[in-house]
């Protein structure tokens with residue numbers, strides 16, 4: 001059963017300089033208990049995708065949204081999130097679907113103790129009274145392994161380290177036992193050891209609760225260890241989809257191939273005897289302006305394998321065998 005099913009989602013913003021197509025024709029699905037990673041560099045449209053799903057786009061952005069976002073709630077009912085009245089959406093957001101952001105200080109309220117912030121969510125969505133909500137907030141802090149939880153409940157976000165704040169964000173997100181967690185670069189601002197602890201914690205909570213996770217990241221190392229399926233985005237469109245093992249073993253799209261070639265490895269970093277240090281591969285150039293996309297394939301100006309035909313039309317997302325697809329004219333479906 002798919003818990004979240006996104007079909008032909010497009011989001012565009014009217015600006016003074018023209019219409020920016022931030023997300024175009026994006027489709028993916030996440031099954032119960034599965035983790036799907038949405039991967040891409042800044043400007044690829046991954047965060048706009050998640051904010052569109054959550055209906056959290058800034059009201060001042062003159063966003064135009066089309067497509068369908070289906071979510072199966074706890075009662076087994078399929079809801080169309082894009083047409084749900086705002087009141088219904090508020091009942092889902094922070095309750096059945098929760099979000100964790102990169103920087104907890106932008107999400108936690110600096111003027112309330114952290115225990116109060118978790119308890120408020122429990123009062124609002126679960127109807128718990130004050131004492132029960134505070135007791136449950138303490139259990140949540142213990143669950144995310146915050147030491148001296150009873151004392152920490154009374155502390156303010158600025159009194160905690162970055163890693164602790166991110167744990168509090170996870171406790172807040174998990175308080176109402178969501179069935180879908182959207183994690184937008186949840187560990188990017190943390191150092192690698194804390195990052196590993198937070199990711200391990202999320203995996204344990206997922207194993208305990210069976211929630212699905214939409215993981216938004218540019219970190220392919222994190223994807224390799226934590227995702228089941230991967231969607232690679234470039235310039236607002238999906239360019240490749242694959243189960244995680246297949247993507248790393250045989251990336252189909254030149255952009256994905258480039259991303260993987262950029263990863264350092266001990267093998268690559270070791271200087272060959274008698275020469276200077278090896279240089280890491282980098283994808284040349286930058287993502288084109290969304291106001292002036294190149295004709296044809298959006299990756300063409302940066303692609304080492306580009307040819308004249310790539311400039312003629314935007315390639316379609318082609319089946320690439322198994323559960324895979326890629327948006328490139330070089331991709332052919334393997335014969336059965």
Ligand code: SF4
Nearest residue numbers: 297300303310328329
């Ligand atoms: Fe490169 Fe052409 Fe494929 Fe685009 S369609 S990724 S330019 S080879």
